[in-house]
Amino acid sequence: MIEAALSGLWYGFGVAFEPHNLMWCFVGVLVGNMVGVLPGMGPLATISILLPLTFGMKPVGAILMLGGVMYGAQYGGAICSILLNLPCHPPHAVTCLDGFPMTKQGRGGVALGLTVFASFVGASWGITEMIFLSPLLVKAALQFGPAEVCSLMLLGLLAGSTLARGSPIKGVAMTVVGLFLGSVGTDLETGSERYTFGMTELDDGIELIALALGLFGIAEFMNSVNQVAPINTKYTNVGIKDMRPTKADMKRAFFPMWRGTIVGSLCALIPGTGPTIASFVAYATEKKISKHPERFGTGLIEGVVCPEASTHSSVQGDFIPTMSLGIPGDAVMALLLGALMIQGIVPGPQLISQHPDIFWGLVASFWIGNIMLVLLNVPLIGLWVKMLAIPYRFLYPSAMFFVCIGVYAANNDFFQVGEVAVIGLFGYILLRLGFHPAPILLGFVLGPRFEENFRRAMLISRGDIFVFVERPISAVFVALCALLIGSQIYFRLRGAKADLEPAAENIVSGEVPTALAAQRVPATPAE
Amino acid sequence: MRFSTSLRELIGKRDFYAGGLMLLLGLGIAVKGSTYRGGTLMHMGPGFLPTALGIILVLLGIAIAAASLAGDGDGDSHGQSILPEQPQWWAWFCILMSPVAFIFFGRYFGMAPGTFACVFIAALGDKTASWKGTTILASVVTVFGVSLFSYFLQVPMPILTWRGEF
Numbered sequence: 001m002i003e004a005a006l007s008g009l010w011y012g013f014g015v016a017f018e019p020h021n022l023m024w025c026f027v028g029v030l031v032g033n034m035v036g037v038l039p040g041m042g043p044l045a046t047i048s049i050l051l052p053l054t055f056g057m058k059p060v061g062a063i064l065m066l067g068g069v070m071y072g073a074q075y076g077g078a079i080c081s082i083l084l085n086l087p088c089h090p091p092h093a094v095t096c097l098d099g100f101p102m103t104k105q106g107r108g109g110v111a112l113g114l115t116v117f118a119s120f121v122g123a124s125w126g127i128t129e130m131i132f133l134s135p136l137l138v139k140a141a142l143q144f145g146p147a148e149v150c151s152l153m154l155l156g157l158l159a160g161s162t163l164a165r166g167s168p169i170k171g172v173a174m175t176v177v178g179l180f181l182g183s184v185g186t187d188l189e190t191g192s193e194r195y196t197f198g199m200t201e202l203d204d205g206i207e208l209i210a211l212a213l214g215l216f217g218i219a220e221f222m223n224s225v226n227q228v229a230p231i232n233t234k235y236t237n238v239g240i241k242d243m244r245p246t247k248a249d250m251k252r253a254f255f256p257m258w259r260g261t262i263v264g265s266l267c268a269l270i271p272g273t274g275p276t277i278a279s280f281v282a283y284a285t286e287k288k289i290s291k292h293p294e295r296f297g298t299g300l301i302e303g304v305v306c307p308e309a310s311t312h313s314s315v316q317g318d319f320i321p322t323m324s325l326g327i328p329g330d331a332v333m334a335l336l337l338g339a340l341m342i343q344g345i346v347p348g349p350q351l352i353s354q355h356p357d358i359f360w361g362l363v364a365s366f367w368i369g370n371i372m373l374v375l376l377n378v379p380l381i382g383l384w385v386k387m388l389a390i391p392y393r394f395l396y397p398s399a400m401f402f403v404c405i406g407v408y409a410a411n412n413d414f415f416q417v418g419e420v421a422v423i424g425l426f427g428y429i430l431l432r433l434g435f436h437p438a439p440i441l442l443g444f445v446l447g448p449r450f451e452e453n454f455r456r457a458m459l460i461s462r463g464d465i466f467v468f469v470e471r472p473i474s475a476v477f478v479a480l481c482a483l484l485i486g487s488q489i490y491f492r493l494r495g496a497k498a499d500l501e502p503a504a505e506n507i508v509s510g511e512v513p514t515a516l517a518a519q520r521v522p523a524t525p526a527e
Numbered sequence: 528m529r530f531s532t533s534l535r536e537l538i539g540k541r542d543f544y545a546g547g548l549m550l551l552l553g554l555g556i557a558v559k560g561s562t563y564r565g566g567t568l569m570h571m572g573p574g575f576l577p578t579a580l581g582i583i584l585v586l587l588g589i590a591i592a593a594a595s596l597a598g599d600g601d602g603d604s605h606g607q608s609i610l611p612e613q614p615q616w617w618a619w620f621c622i623l624m625s626p627v628a629f630i631f632f633g634r635y636f637g638m639a640p641g642t643f644a645c646v647f648i649a650a651l652g653d654k655t656a657s658w659k660g661t662t663i664l665a666s667v668v669t670v671f672g673v674s675l676f677s678y679f680l681q682v683p684m685p686i687l688t689w690r691g692e693f
Contacts, residue, residue: 169587169590192564194574195559195577218623222622225652225653398664401645401672404645405629405642420626425623432610432611433541433545433609434541451576462569464568
């Protein structure tokens with residue numbers, strides 16, 4: 001078992017070190033790091049803009065680059081949180097609590113230096129987890145019939161929508177909307193058209209890129225235009241020299257870093273709990289076991305490295321269900337899965353055996369990419385800090401162009417550009433009504449496969465709906481679904497929302513939909 | 528005056544509208560879905576799943592709206608207006624018009640005019656925008672964008688044309 005994993009990894013390094021793959025990986029982490037720093041551009045929007053550009057590439061290079069964007073953005077997001085007190089990216093919101101006070105004390109460089117280090121440790125652990133757990137999961141998953149796949153998807157969708165931020169019932173509603181949007185177009189089995197309203201352009205369904213860019217690009221711009229406070233660059237003079245931590249700092253950061261890593265990797269195993277929840281839980285745990293919980297929030301290095309290590313460990317761990325089961329945990333993973341599907345690769349347990357170059361190449365590239373990021377972040381910190389000052393009024397119009405041309409380039413069709421505008425308006429209305437649009441993408445990507453497996457399961461069981469509870473593995477998944485819903489109702493009736501961490505709730509209060517809006521809620525705890 | 532306070536109260540009930548929107552959407556999906564062949568459980572037709580989804584969405588919508596009326600909402604749902612504190616009608620209009628401009632100018636005049644119009648109109652939405660700054664920004668993005676997408680990435684769209692394809 002271990003031998004197979006190690007030989008797979010060896011093969012993966014061979015793939016990832018091929019010059020063009022290495023180049024795409026580098027491009028990915030560089031772009032990801034850059035947009036991670038930019039306030040107002042999330043990894044979701046960036047990946048969807050880059051997606052059409054990967055159509056001409058080989059699948060391995062494409063997925064290596066898009067994956068790089070994703071974890072590269074996590075490195076950049078920390079810079080924004082620590083130096084500017086802006087929780088640009090939700091997973092880094094808690095880092096503000098102790099990171100910004102450190103910056104005010106003139107120790108921002110140290111915080112950044114240790115963050116880079118902690119991120120690398122967290123990511124390495126997540127990758128190791130992926131190497132050894134994925135083949136195990138695949139072994140189990142290969143036994144699954146359509147009924148099991150179906151109930152597993154149901155569990156993934158429910159977890160993704162109820163455990164994420166905001167009201168669980170609204171999350172479920174968004175998932176259902178996503179599933180519906182996935183059914184628009186030609187029906188796979190009968191060939192009849194659904195919900196196309198006579199528009200032949202909709203025969204192939206709604207374009208994934210248009211949906212993602214509408215929801216996470218245009219809707220987000222509408223939400224933040226003229227609302228972004230000018231950025232305070234008072235504390236952003238950080239050079240390489242400031243980043244070197246002292247021995248005492250290293251010592252204090254060591255154990256929190258590992259605790260954060262473990263918490264993150266555990267969170268990654270539960271479907272639906274992405275890096276955001278992992279970082280909150282890690283911070284709360286650290287505070288609980290600390291001898292001086294009252295000193296958190298005043299600039300403790302523990303409060304910075306612990307959530308950061310946790311975020312990165314969970315980001316890498318999130319790839320496990322995505323790659324080995326074909327079930328994404330959050331919207332970014334759904335988008336990456338969509339990218340694979342566009343390349344003609346069927347996600348699922350057979351992916352590792354059918355396309356070992358993609359799986360092992362991706363794993364190996366994670367390590368290479370993370371080393372690149374450490375090397376990039378240390379000397380380029382000055383440049384990233386300068387990029388923080390790019391005003392939003394230049395950023396969003398340029399991004400609008402990338403949205404338009406990106407959607408156009410996907411099919412060379414202007415219809416999709418109109419589609420993205422309509423979806424953007426719809427997405428903004430949803431944001432204003434307090435919905436989080438991320439589960440839409442989850443439902444959209446899983447929708448067609450869910451329907452296909454559901455039909456197949458019904459056909460095999462001769463229309464017996466109880467097949468889902470009669471087959472043992474499927475019954476376990478259904479029971480977990482019931483447990484999930486039951487516990488949500490229980491907590492609702494008790495009046496207690498799943499309590500994460502009061503301080504964190506302040507920053508990511510229910511109203512704040514995504515990244516940028518968080519800026520309007522000034523991080524009060526730090527002031 | 529009384530009208531305006533009741534209006535404010537109405538748009539303050541955010542979750543009520545959220546539920547209402549889901550209900551209408553679900554109703555639309557279910558009604559349209561029932562015109563497709565439903566089939567039996569064993570041999571499902573194309574209309575089966577969408578109709579079921581529509582019905583689920585209707586139920587969820589009712590639940591969301593009912594929770595808001597019962598005052599048992601999110602906790603943060605009350606006093607939440609649908610509109611933000613400072614509605615940015617002009618900026619929203621500009622952002623939504625920007626893709627429309629891209630379609631129109633891109634289709635009839637080519638990629639360069641399309642890009643320029645798209646960026647220019649979007650940038651007008653910012654409240655500090657000036658004609659000069661906006662023009663410069665749009666020009667820079669046009670030069671950069673056209674060279675990247677047309678020359679480097681070979682997107683098949685003419686750079687400049689006159690009423691190209693109808």
